Amino acid sequence: MADHEASKINHDNHLLLDQPCLRLPYELLRKNFRAAHLPFEKDSTSVKNLLKDTANGSLNGKASPQDVVKNLDQMLVKMRGLKRKLTAAAEEEDRLYRQMDARVAHLRELASLNTVDDVKYESWSRQRLDRLLVDYMLRHGYNASATALADERGMRDLVDIDTFVVLSKIRAALQSGSVQEALAWCGENKKELRRMPSNLEFMLRCQQYIEMMRTGSQSKMLEAINHAKKYITPFNDTYPVEVSNMAGLLAYRPDTALEPYASLYSASRWRRLADIFVEAHLNLLSLPTSPLLHIALSSGLSALKTPACHSRQSQADANDQLFSGSPEETTPRRKPATPSTPASPHPHPHHHHGTASLTTRVCPICSTELNALARNVRYAHHGKSRLLEHDLMLLPNGRVYGKARLDEYAAKSGLPADRVKDLTTGEVYSSDQLRKVFVT
Known part of the structure; x- marks a missing residue:
């Protein structure tokens, strides 16, 4: 049940990130209408007044035939100019409606998916990543690269190249x-x-x-x-x-x-x-001031981040990866920090006495690439813990496991009934040394 809940797509959260995708064409439609409405009202009123004056002058005999022809020419010039403006506005409106249709269809495709395990979700999320990359490049002035990527992926209607x-x-x-x-x-x-x-x-x-x-x-x-x-x-x-x-x-x-x-x-x-x-x-235009890629990346880092990700042990692991030399090097470029294990009840894969490779394989936040980037990101808010083991026990080394899993592992290892074994480090402890963990 827990795995099913975790893989279920939360459509509302997806739409929070994709709001600008739908909002911008609507804002541009409003702007296009205002831009066309003002000259239409101005020119149409001018033509009506000129037509009225010309008709009255012709009936009263105050306007000569040459004046009437001149006024008619002026009206034709104004109407042709107004037609060109309205034609351009209509073409822009058609383009924006085409964009809206494409974006609604793109989000409707997401609405038909229920879990991230669906094969269609991978292609949809890949297209969304391409949209975020185009948005990032446009905001930083890489217009040619953004246009090339949008054309290659066939998604010009899903991105806002002209605006940026x-x-x-x-x-x-x-x-x-x-x-x-x-x-x-x-x-x-x-x-x-x-x-x-x-x-x-x-x-x-x-x-x-x-x-x-x-x-x-x-x-x-x-x-x-x-x-x-x-x-x-x-x-x-x-x-x-x-x-x-x-x-x-x-x-x-x-x-x-x-x-x-x-x-x-x-x-x-x-x-x-x-x-x-x-x-x-x-x-x-009701667009976020930060690139959408930053928003998506921040939310992803926040969802994975735990207090242990920036503990001293984690930092030592990152330093080991970043500053340790290759097998041919005899002297490291920088002395790594001394590993230390904090006493924390948080079930996190960092608390071990092995090499840094295990840590960075298990947790992306502890990797060299993402550890510093996630340092100032807030922790995610969890209304409930879905993947927490039942009857948690704290070992003397600060690691936490469910009691059933400890007993099962001790039995497989051939230990006495009053002994347990750390699943990661292999350390053996007496059952009296365990402490029960309560999560509120």
Whole structure:
């Protein structure tokens, strides 16, 4: 029963990780609708008013035939422009609906699976891993590699390449010292950024002001003052400290060592602006700020991690693997830590007096590759212990086993009835030395 429960797929937990997969097309559909709705309302109202004025002028005799023809040409030009905009919006909508259908089908396939032992689950989980890898590469700017992997696996509709390509271009522009692309993006999403709220546009305007002040020319300083009056001073109630610092910048040159003005002139502000933009962009689309691969890896490490994974014995095992030389080497590169066995009632395979190979074979967290990575990961929350043996007994060496298994192993080893034997180390103890373990 315990094995069956452990292999059963928890569909709700899977969907927690795959929420952005479904959410992003929906958010982009909303954005596409807003982008098409505004020009439609504006152009259609303009055409209606012009048609009404032309008809009234023609009936009243105030408009000549040439004026009527000219107005009709203007209306045709506006309608053709509106048609092009609506056609582009319709094509984008079709692409997003295609993405949604593909992603729903992908998650529906998971809903038809019940256990991880199903052969179909392996292929499905492999495809999900490919999605997480593409997401990771896109977030770090490896757009070409991400696109190649998505095309090779045939899952372009399951990943968000176009969205992250736009993000990468604007981030790269900020890192190279240009705010124009980011300001244009802020203009397209002004209402949404105001609701979040986000200080991205304010920070970009401050950076424009700083770059004007950096030149030191009189004309640029006057331009900077006018820029501050228009774009920075209105935020005095919201960001009083920042506005005050911008005003104080008038009295300091770029080579000043006085804070906070030295930091304002620092080139590291461009990296900070890029980070602020990425955070605002992801929050606007309801995407997590961390790569999905990190979230999945953290949850996996947390599920496997135990307090014994970072005990002194475990660390000594990791050091043995990491710093011990090859068989041809006569001197180790670093002296390994002295093994010690903590007295812990936790049933963990680390507490042995053998080599490090047994530890790292049994527990992935104790391996050299994952031990340091899992150090700051939280322990998993377990509502109940499914694989805990009945009637646990604590041996003097700190290892814990079920009493039935100890008795069975002692009988097979030919020991007297009052003796037990450690299943891992082979140490023999008297039954009087055992202590009963209670788990709450």
